[in-house]
Amino acid sequence: MHLEENPQGKTEESLDPQDWESMKNLGHRMVEDMVEYLRTVRERPVWIEPPPEVQRQFQAPLPTSPQPPQNVYDDFRTLVLPYPTGNIHPRFWGWVKGTGTPLGMLAEMLAAGVNPNAWGANHIATHVETQVLAWCKEMLGYPLDASGLLVSGCSMANLVCLAVARNAKAGYDIANDGVRPEAARLAFYGSVEMHNSIQKAVELMGLGRSALRKIAVDADYRIDLHALRTRIAQDRAEGFLPACVIGNAGTVNTGAIDDIASLAELCKKEELWFHVDGAFGAFAALAPESKHLVRGMELADSLATDMHKWMYMPYEVGVAFVRNAEAHHASFSVPGAYLTRAERGFSHSPMPFNEYGVQLSRGFRALKVWMSLKEHGVEKYGRMIQQNIDQAAYLASLIDATPELELLAPAPLNIVCFRYVRAGIPEETLNAVNQTILLHLQETGFAVPSSTILNGRFALRVANVNHRTRREDFALLVEEVVRTGNGLLALSS
Numbered sequence: 001m002h003l004e005e006n007p008q009g010k011t012e013e014s015l016d017p018q019d020w021e022s023m024k025n026l027g028h029r030m031v032e033d034m035v036e037y038l039r040t041v042r043e044r045p046v047w048i049e050p051p052p053e054v055q056r057q058f059q060a061p062l063p064t065s066p067q068p069p070q071n072v073y074d075d076f077r078t079l080v081l082p083y084p085t086g087n088i089h090p091r092f093w094g095w096v097k098g099t100g101t102p103l104g105m106l107a108e109m110l111a112a113g114v115n116p117n118a119w120g121a122n123h124i125a126t127h128v129e130t131q132v133l134a135w136c137k138e139m140l141g142y143p144l145d146a147s148g149l150l151v152s153g154c155s156m157a158n159l160v161c162l163a164v165a166r167n168a169k170a171g172y173d174i175a176n177d178g179v180r181p182e183a184a185r186l187a188f189y190g191s192v193e194m195h196n197s198i199q200k201a202v203e204l205m206g207l208g209r210s211a212l213r214k215i216a217v218d219a220d221y222r223i224d225l226h227a228l229r230t231r232i233a234q235d236r237a238e239g240f241l242p243a244c245v246i247g248n249a250g251t252v253n254t255g256a257i258d259d260i261a262s263l264a265e266l267c268k269k270e271e272l273w274f275h276v277d278g279a280f281g282a283f284a285a286l287a288p289e290s291k292h293l294v295r296g297m298e299l300a301d302s303l304a305t306d307m308h309k310w311m312y313m314p315y316e317v318g319v320a321f322v323r324n325a326e327a328h329h330a331s332f333s334v335p336g337a338y339l340t341r342a343e344r345g346f347s348h349s350p351m352p353f354n355e356y357g358v359q360l361s362r363g364f365r366a367l368k369v370w371m372s373l374k375e376h377g378v379e380k381y382g383r384m385i386q387q388n389i390d391q392a393a394y395l396a397s398l399i400d401a402t403p404e405l406e407l408l409a410p411a412p413l414n415i416v417c418f419r420y421v422r423a424g425i426p427e428e429t430l431n432a433v434n435q436t437i438l439l440h441l442q443e444t445g446f447a448v449p450s451s452t453i454l455n456g457r458f459a460l461r462v463a464n465v466n467h468r469t470r471r472e473d474f475a476l477l478v479e480e481v482v483r484t485g486n487g488l489l490a491l492s493s
């Protein structure tokens with residue numbers, strides 16, 4: 001504790017250390033430990049479940065008195081660090097989880113040290129974020145005069161973009177009036193493979209879950225354009241107001257990419273807002289051999305993506321872009337006397353980010369993006385993304401070449417869904433066997449894929465946004481799945 005006597009004889013304290021030297025030493029130790037931890041990540045199990053005695057440590061009473069920072073760090077080392085989520089490991093492929101980088105980690109420390117509130121006042125964080133957004137538009141081929149902001153992730157980006165879509169398409173001042181009972185009800189459209197954050201957004205916007213039409217997909221899990229057109233026409237005939245189509249640039253189940261260019265054309269003809277959820281897939285635009293997959297994305301009225309997934313940045317950082325900056329601003333600029341912008345000085349805001357999204361106080365997410373893009377350069381990111389796509393194709397080819405394995409969906413991007421299979425085994429048994437294989441992989445810490453259900457079949461699901469993965473990791477995975485499956489069937493027969 002840092003005590004000082006003021007002239008009134010009262011002690012005043014701060015939260016700064018009394019001994020700056022020992023804080024500096026502790027910081028050095030942390031950096032040493034963590035860089036080493038990242039360097040050796042491959043040598044440890046992917047995931048370790050926190051044992052009950054460790055879990056119990058997190059029901060400790062509220063600390064009332066101080067203890068040395070070194071002790072607190074020791075607690076971190078014994079209670080937190082040994083039980084990783086696993087997503088930084090080369091054999092973690094569950095859900096769509098990013099890996100982060102060493103410089104990204106250090107950048108987060110710097111951001112917390114400077115600790116700006118990046119709501120958009122006249123300070124350097126505003127410029128860093130503006131720069132990062134401009135780079136991001138350039139990377140994605142999105143119009144440079146579009147508005148945008150960094151957000152917590154693609155869920156928030158979808159909400160921000162779809163709220164603008166709602167306000168722009170309602171035909172009355174829905175932001176002010178709320179949903180008018182007598183007005184035609186708005187309808188939003190996307191495929192059944194849409195991410196559930198879209199559902200949450202539509203619900204939060206007060207439109208009701210049923211306002212989101214889930215359109216069937218084709219055999220490649222892409223939205224069925226004919227079914228979409230039919231539903232829009234039917235809705236119009238029934239007095240609904242079709243407002244917005246959500247296109248998937250990389251679905252979470254299989255990595256399917258809707259026909260983005262055709263959706264853009266359809267929306268233009270039907271005068272609908274076109275939103276693209278490109279949480280991870282949008283960045284396929286960086287890979288010269290794959291960018292054609294997301295062609296048309298640049299035509300969207302709004303675009304949501306994530307940089308903590310396929311841009312390998314530490315959590316959290318997502319991006320929301322809106323083509324019509326005015327419509328974007330109109331949706332989120334709510335006057336507040338305490339927030340008045342000034343001609344000069346601190347409150348002269350070059351870019352008031354708080355007027356473009358939900359958050360007022362905002363962290364310095366932009367710093368890690370700025371530093372990472374400078375560290376590697378965009379071409380390296382393009383190569384990494386292509387590497388992940390090629391690795392997924394390699395895994396798919398191994399599966400094709402292995403009689404005991406079966407692909408359960410096309411793997412057009414970086415997601416591979418497959419299962420262990422044997423002739424003459426009932427579907428129910430296969431589902432159970434594959435479920436057990438998944439648990440075995442996870443609980444032994446060998447690898448962490450996740451799962452999904454495709455046409456009633458339990459699928460092992462590998463999503464590769466991992467810059468540490470090597471092809472040999474997939475060869476090992478295939479071997480382990482076959483070995484485990486064979487063992488299980490030998491046991492049960």
Ligand SMILES: *Cc1c(COP(=O)(O)O)cnc(C)c1O
Binds near residue numbers: 096154156250252280
């Ligand atoms: C991950 C994901 C989201 C949600 O993004 P968060 O960063 O987790 O909020 C939305 N859409 C798709 C397709 C995703 O993969």
